[in-house]
Amino acid sequence: MIEHLPALIIAIPLFGAFIAPLFKKKQSIAAVWAILITAITVILSLMLMYQVRLHGIIVYVFGADKPTIVLPSGYKVPIRIMFEIDGIGAFMAISATLMSFVGALYSYSHVKAESGLEKYYALLLLLEVGILGMVLTGDLFNLFVFLEIAGIAGSALVGFRNYRGEASEAGIKYLIVSAVASLMVLFAIGILYGEYGNLNLAYISRQVSLSTLDMIAFGLLFASFAMKCGSVPMHYWVPDAYTEVPAGINPVLLVSTYASLYALFRVSFTLFANVSISLERVGWIMSVLGVLTMFIGVTMALVQKDVKRLMSYHAISQTGYMLLGVGVGLTVLHNSDALAEFGRTAMAGGIFHIINHIIYKSLLLMTAGALFYVTGTRNLNEMGGLARKMPITTLCFIVGAAAISGLPPFNGFASKFLIYESSYRLNPLLAVFAMVTSILTLASFVKVFASAFLGPPLEKFENVREVPRPMIVAMVILALLCILFGLFPDVVLNKIVYPAVDALINVAQYQSWGGLA
Amino acid sequence: MISKLVTGSGYWSPLLWLAFLILFTLIGYVIYSRGNPSYKKESEQVKPYLSGNAEPSKEKIQVRASDIYWGFIEALKEYYKVLQAIHTGDVRDYILWYLGVGTVILFLLVGGA
Structure with missing residues (x-):
């Protein structure tokens, strides 16, 4: 079974997605089914990470006699579909499965009153399949296919509450943006296929040169994935989508966004690793986009009155930290001294921030979902004094808000600290912007805390009660992770973050399919 | 071995920080507990106006998000x-x-x- 782990981790949620519509008449069973399937994928992703740590890169070839046969006899180029899983792929898989599980658990109560839940859970599982496929594949065309699966499932979920005009509008916008980005990705893949006659990522990465066609393909891939991960100034779809999607889907949609960020990193570090002259320039582009993203995201968040929209702008802002951290690493990738001194640390900060942000932003969006669940509004002006009525949600919010603001000892501080200390070495201004953004983030969450949770108890919320237990459990799991990742950052860094960073840096191993060929 | 976050320019020890946080919280609590005990929750002290003016509704005195x-x-x-x-x-x-x-x-x- 272990040797088929990469196939199973896709096949099981796919099977789950196709079975879910059968529970149309018993929708609570569909919820339990989704929780069960996502729980299994969490276990599989942990096993996958263990295997990657134990044996290095895992190569799984579909359609071969043995899943490890990369090249059929007599061939010099790979012709089969394959998954190639290294540290960063396994890291992203853990993030995807964990958030799918937490999202399914939260959804059990959160969307109980809605209809069409069998489709909801089928789409949730399909979204998980799309993300997992994107982060595990070693083939460019499959990357496109899984990107499409994630995009279509995601847009259907954004528009799930189709009785609300805004939700339908947001769903269509997300679909259009995803379709345009996917089309350009396909165009870039077509260019590379036309040039090299192959779709295998590792194979093409060895052939890529500084030709104009290659650079056009690189530019198209870079811009498309930058838009899909919500980089400023291509971030406009993010607040629409994150605000309208049901809160239980927010964690999965967040990971879906970061699957595109992963693709951006994979393209920059692996596919175009040979283009060393341009990589420094690309690193600077990434860092500058990062700074713009974090600053514009947070200043837009400060003026929002809709609690989910405010948090959505923060999601944009936090993506800036990841771009900055990894961008600094990319800038000095071919300068071994600088890479050892601060580049690797900056990348670790950026990658660590991905999982930290997924955890605390999911927690915050869930608390926003809890506020909507009990008050029926997302408008902060209409809320107040809810801390007395919802003590556990309030505590979870405080943990999430402290984490996103980079307050010690929560997880957000750990990754931001790495980014500050390393980006400063490339250019002090980068670190200054990162710190100012953190201060503004704290200010913004003080506003949410003061207006929604503090203040006198309002008469209209006299009968409000704490949210149901499954929602609480999902929030508490994430709050505990915020604390644990903050108190023991070295454990997370050594077990999953540095292997992911080294996988991006050591491209030669990826190019030789982990040494198999 | 105490958990440490090594950055290349220095390190950060979250558990040590937590230990100091607990220590300073305890010191703060000791100072707080020695404060003036005359505040009474169920008395007129908690009312916004001592002048006798009627208290406006909670909705009216609430600080809204747009004001912050x-x-x-x-x-x-x-x-x-x-x-x-x-x-x-x-x-x-x-x-x-x-x-x-x-x-x-x-x-x-x-x-x-």
Whole structure:
């Protein structure tokens, strides 16, 4: 079974997605089914990470006699579909499965009153399949296919509450943006296929040169994935989508966004690793986009009155930290001294921030979902004094808000600290912007805390009660992770973050399919 | 071995920080507990007006989200004017921005090829 782990981790949620519509008449069973399937994928992703740590890169070839046969006899180029899983792929898989599980658990109560839940859970599982496929594949065309699966499932979920005009509008916008980005990705893949006659990522990465066609393909891939991960100034779809999607889907949609960020990193570090002259320039582009993203995201968040929209702008802002951290690493990738001194640390900060942000932003969006669940509004002006009525949600919010603001000892501080200390070495201004953004983030969450949770108890919320237990459990799991990742950052860094960073840096191993060929 | 976050320029020890936080919280509590005990929750002390004026409804005295950071937003009015003008909510603009940024990135990359 272990040797088929990469196939199973896709096949099981796919099977789950196709079975879910059968529970149309018993929708609570569909919820339990989704929780069960996502729980299994969490276990599989942990096993996958263990295997990657134990044996290095895992190569799984579909359609071969043995899943490890990369090249059929007599061939010099790979012709089969394959998954190639290294540290960063396994890291992203853990993030995807964990958030799918937490999202399914939260959804059990959160969307109980809605209809069409069998489709909801089928789409949730399909979204998980799309993300997992994107982060595990070693083939460019499959990357496109899984990107499409994630995009279509995601847009259907954004528009799930189709009785609300805004939700339908947001769903269509997300679909259009995803379709345009996917089309350009396909165009870039077509260019590379036309040039090299192959779709295998590792194979093409060895052939890529500084030709104009290659650079056009690189530019198209870079811009498309930058838009899909919500980089400023291509971030406009993010607040629409994150605000309208049901809160239980927010964690999965967040990971879906970061699957595109992963693709951006994979393209920059692996596919175009040979283009060393341009990589420094690309690193600077990434860092500058990062700074713009974090600053514009947070200043837009400060003026929002809709609690989910405010948090959505923060999601944009936090993506800036990841771009900055990894961008600094990319800038000095071919300068071994600088890479050892601060580049690797900056990348670790950026990658660590991905999982930290997924955890605390999911927690915050869930608390926003809890506020909507009990008050029926997302408008902060209409809320107040809810801390007395919802003590556990309030505590979870405080943990999430402290984490996103980079307050010690929560997880957000750990990754931001790495980014500050390393980006400063490339250019002090980068670190200054990162710190100012953190201060503004704290200010913004003080506003949410003061207006929604503090203040006198309002008469209209006299009968409000704490949210149901499954929602609480999902929030508490994430709050505990915020604390644990903050108190023991070295454990997370050594077990999953540095292997992911080294996988991006050591491209030669990826190019030789982990040494198999 | 105490958990440490090594950055290359130094290190951060979260558990040590937590230990100090607990210590200072205890010191703070000791100071607090020695404070003036005359405050009474169920008395007139908690009312907003001691003058005898009628208390307005809770909804009216609540500080709303829009009121918070009013001065900050007013000071940066021109910045926000530009920022809000580009957030049109029109999906055609979303695609135009993508095409614009994509073109700039292509020029930067192809220019160096």
